[in-house]
Amino acid sequence: MVFAECGNPTFYCATFKRNIMAKYSIQVNGKKHEVDVLEDMPLLWVLRDVIGLKGTKFGCGKALCGACTVHLNDDAIRSCSYPISSVGDARITTIEGLSEDGDHPLQQAWEKFVVPQCGYCQTGQIMNAAALLKRNAHPSGQEIEQTMQGNLCRCGTYNRIKAAISAVAGTSSSASK
Amino acid sequence: MKIFAPFQKKKNENIATEVFSASRRDFLKVGGLLTGGLVLGVSFFSCNEKGKKIVSIAPNVYLQIGSDGKVTIVAHRSEMGQGIRTSLPLIVADELGADWNTVRIVQAEGDEKKYGNQNTDGSFSIRQFYKPMREAGAVARLLLIRAAAQRWKVPAEECDTEKGQVVHKGSGKKLNFGELVEAAKSLPVPAVSEIKLKDNSKFNMIGKETPIVDLHDIITGKAVFGIDAVTDGMKIAVIKRCPVVGGAVKSFDDTKARAIPGVIKVIAIKGPGLPATLSKPLSGVAVIAENTWAAIKARDLLEVEWDLGPNAGYDSAKQIETLKQEVTKNGTVRRKRGNFQAAKAAAKKVIDHTYVAPYLAHATLEPPAALAVVKNDSCEIWACTQNPQGAREAVAEALAFQVDKVKVNVTLLGGAFGRKSKPDFIVEAALLAKESGFPVKVQWTREDDIHHDYFHALSVQRIVATIDNQNKLSGWDHHIAYPSISATEDSAVVQPSDGELGLGATDFPYDVPAINVETHDAKAHLRIGWLRSVRNIPQAFAAATMMDEVAEARGMDPVSNALELLGEDRNITFNDELVKTTYPNYGEDIASYPWEIARMKEVIRRVAKESGWGKDLPKGSGLGFAAHKSFLTYVACVVEVMVDTNNKITIPNVYYAVDCGLAVNVDRIRSQFEGGAQFSASLALKSMITVKNGQVEQNNFDGYQIIRMPESPGQIHVHIVESTAKPTGIGEPPVPPFTPALCNAIYKATGKRIYTLPIDMNA
Structure with missing residues (x-):
């Protein structure tokens, strides 16, 4: 089947095996958020579906297009392929937190x-x-x-x-x- | 279905305008308008050549001036990056004399009774609404001026509007619009015949550069696209669709899928079979979950047994080989001028080539997404749609609801290019919302988008050009084979429509004594749709690269060759030579929008001048030229290319000259050409969809590539011809001439001719 061939094989295989919900405390735009989600849920969907920050976009789900780019501490990451379980206590910054009023x-x-x-x-x-x-x-x-x-x-x-x-x-x- | 006819309008009809007071209760339901103030609607009606009204068309535009002086303009066209939410309202505001900083834009829902046709397609928003928008603004201006003149007891002729105020020229007295609204409301609405439009020299915004109204929301992440729609209790659906068009779900096992925490329901969707249609969902199995990730994971774990249907053996590479044979045979004549066979028999030189272009996917960066809420017998939708009325009708049909019980709210569109004129994904959301009892947002993944698009069809063309003893181009024989868009609605269709051929094939403008256009059978095996500039892409690629060979065979410079072969300055119609049809002319009457040879020559001369055509370039570099009219806009393009010893292609400069009539928002014209060059560069250099066993072989942006910054064209120089002619299309016309100009430049740089897209320098 076509679907089985998609994307990054290591990441994808891992996702199939882990269907465990877990609680995480993450820091987004200077604010703490407690979330209870699938432990392999990409940060993108935590931001969009759980926290409700919609400025970060879904484009490919495979780190191929960059639409989901956010900052992990000072580094740009593709949030669509970055599982919540790897975030830890890093500072996440999204477009909503880049500047006070769009004045970056x-x-x-x-x-x-x-x-x-x-x-x-x-x-x-x-x-x-x-x-x-x-x-x-x-x-x-x-x-x-x-x-x-x-x-x-x-x-x-x-x-x-x-x-x-x-x-x-x-x-x-x-x-x- | 009328909603899917992007190039068709009844002939010999003109659109006239009527402005009316809409300060009545029923019109205040127009989405987003506040109550009170002065509300004007602009209705259009079609009339015959003498201006006699034939049919009333519903009001299309609303304009409100509040008692606070603020102006609200309803945008009834979909915004997908072309800037229409800015460019149409600015026309109203400029004519009215409003203060643009206080103008508010609200997006119209899909409603034909209120807004007329809203299908944002075919590059015609500005073309169709430039004049009515100005008339709406002018009527409102006259009303406010009359109200002020009465109060000041001065002749209305001595007053004008400026930045949201009426000004009396003699005394310098000023009143804000808001202070005049109540008085203006009690005055009779002037007829359009009473108004005098501003002289072009008085424009403050038209012909200048206005930033897009959504700019700040976009850069701060506040802009709402289809994917961003939310409502209370919303669930997410992701669907596993049959990998072959025309196939269906036979059975499925959702045991593993249901084991994913967050999964709520699994629902099968029945497809239409064949024809696949331009509006209905494909057969598939949907997972409805609490969040997108759970839905995606569970969808991938579904085990579905498919009945793959009659397209299961389809192979696109094999079809191309078959069509290559077809185009060597006699086909169906669609345009005939003179006697090509005689020209060929007498020719000194015969040039004969076959051109191949692949299927393309739209790959809008926002994958299709739609939210539906169904309550009893009504449905409300939020979606990134180019065609909210088409969506409304398709949803009503699928749910067996009354059309007026379906409301479609239009979000911003994260790219569209023709894909989001099809409501299949919106119908999916509506069906699943009804079936599940939850508000449901359907989210397509990128793989879904690449696998299940309404594709730009593959094509095979053969052109035979003949040069006679006088070194003239004596004959042009163009053979065409591709699956038609029409086949998506009617599987029996195997030949291109007149509309498709009118996009750069039957409207070949050069004055050649013998012209023959023939078409050949090509069956559709995918859902075929329209992609930015549609059949102009392959047809301009073949014709304009062959013209480069004609110039070479004649020992002429390509620009001089084109200017000479266009012939005398005159207007052409093609009609005497088309078989059983007239030239579609993008839905416009050819008398109102003639094909003017002089305008085409002007953009060619202009691009040659601006590009330094003929200048010396280092070895491995070259300039290539192509000219192509589409969507009533004249475009000439010169591409500069560098090809290094590893065959790496770099495009340092692109030069466009464009005559689109009067330029409304100059910055958005320029941005459409910049983006059009990049869009064309993607299809020239990168993009290709192939099909094996009826299934698309590419999955995501790794397999289906679009151009990235390092390889994208460097500087894109856009030169706009100054004109007061009626404005014409901008969204699509940049795309067709870029690719052949690039191919011609590559030939100049390397001596290699390109006959197959995407370009493979190692082929």
């Missing part, structure tokens, strides 16, 4: 360049870019591309995404706007 420099740049079209992938794009700038405030164009290649945009806003990140990073951009 990247969000401001996204507004300036009017980056989004449909907008669905953009929260994941911003979270991935924010993690990049945390570890490297001035990435080169090539470094931006290398990091952002994990985030798909079907509308094709790549040029403006790159321009917006470059503007914040203070590096040159080759985008058309």
